[in-house]
Amino acid sequence: MQDFETLLEGSAKAHGHMCAGQVVGVRMAMLGCELIGLDEPSSMPQIKKIVVYIEIDRCAADAIAYVTGAKLGRRSLKFVDNGIMAATFVNLENDKAVRIVSTEESRDLAAQYAPDIPDKRQQQLEAYKRMPDDVLFRVQKVKVDVPVHDMPGPSRFKTRCERCGQVVRDKKEVLQGGKVLCKPCAYGAYFRTVGSERSKEVADHVQPEQL
């Protein structure tokens, strides 16, 4: 694995700017990989061994993805919408997994670790570089049973929604009232169609009909 400064520079470039989130994300990912026994997670053969669950969609998430090489499209990156600055690193080969949470205390301790820097933003960024791991993070040894439908690799499961006909992959369908449905049909969609494109199927997504 490259050194911290090189990874941080690359991560900031990929993300679009340098920020405290990049520091936290790069350090969290480096620590996570070390603890699960992967030193080159973004290259073969280790790229096939890592799965990362990220619990926040903020700056640090991009840094974690950059360092680990985990990608949504490879199914090695899982987004769990918890709003918690945390990520879990899983080694599929040996079942080792750690969940690392960025501590709230570290935010309050920034001034203590970088008193020489007056600018608050810069101070936080620099302090996160200087803090020891056990101040910046809380590490939990965990067990993650990645179910077969969430594993990287070719799609093995495919079915069709009995209401709208949409093909649903990877066991993401639900059985509701005796029918196999896609999630928009079962639970409602995150979108509303407008204008002439509004179709019956999509209307059903917005207001799922009764059983």
Next chain:
Amino acid sequence: MCNPSNYDKLDDRLSKIPVELAVGTRLAHDITEIRPGEFKGPSFRRGHKVEQQDLCHLMRLGKRHLYVLDLKADQVHEDDAVAELAAALAGPGVTYGSQPREGKLQLTAAYSGLLKVSTEALVDFNLIPDVMCASLHDNVPVNQGQVLAGTRAIPLIIDRGILDQAVALALKRAPIFSVKTYCRLRARLIITGNEVYEGLIEDRFEKIVRQKLEALGVSLEETVILPDDRQLIADHARRFLAAGTDIMITTGGMSVDPDDVTRLGIRQAGVETLYYGAAALPGAMAMLAYKGNIPIIGIPACGLFHQTTVFDLLLPRLLAGENPDNRDLARLAVGGLCLDCDVCRYPACSFGKAS
């Protein structure tokens, strides 16, 4: 690394080799270790290359010989076989682990809901030699990620023909396991009883019902406390039924006193079907009615005293969109007797596990 002359052929599929001569060979199967009260699981995984330092550990586990595999084209290793079995058994809402452990795979719930088991098909599956699958009961509520069943090929090596037979049966009778998502998510509650209505005693039903609903992800939208008045009960039931209700619950007024008129009020509200009485204790005086596709379940007063009643047996099924009928209420009979334990462990007990 290993001299084939050390192998002692058992049959045409498996050879065994003395453990002290096994350095350099790869294990044919996971090796289980049991440390009572502490650990049970594979100490060595299939494919592990035996090293000198492993020998003591293996001998401590009682291993004097290890198997060396020599698979033919029509033979399948247990780990590969179980992946095929699990894929065929897991219907909608059911997934399974990606790594067989000790030849077994666990089927788990992809989301929370009601477990459905095609019990006859599962029995037929288990009649096929060399495969097995054991599961939780039909119609129990399960949480996302919960283990529902375990399956395995029984021998270390299974014939392709038998495996294909088992897979074909599971696919033909699919789904053997599925999980129905809860879809009746808006509940309304009518509490009846002159004593509660007049404030002589404080209602305790709302809290109980709310907790049981919320545990399954259902919101209690509205509660009304009414006297034992048939007309008032009917009027409010009609209002609730027209107010966007997926499931209605009534409490009290289910017994034999002249003031127990709840079910009469519900009937007056215009329900098409009404069953009174269920083969479960506690909960014999339960009511189950339907107005169109909206179920109305009546909990007798036992629901105040007993932690678990017929309400707990029927609620998950109703929330999952099922409409049990009088036969289903009768079918509760076997296992329908609550053991009334000091500490309730339901659903981890026999209550409601009808055969």
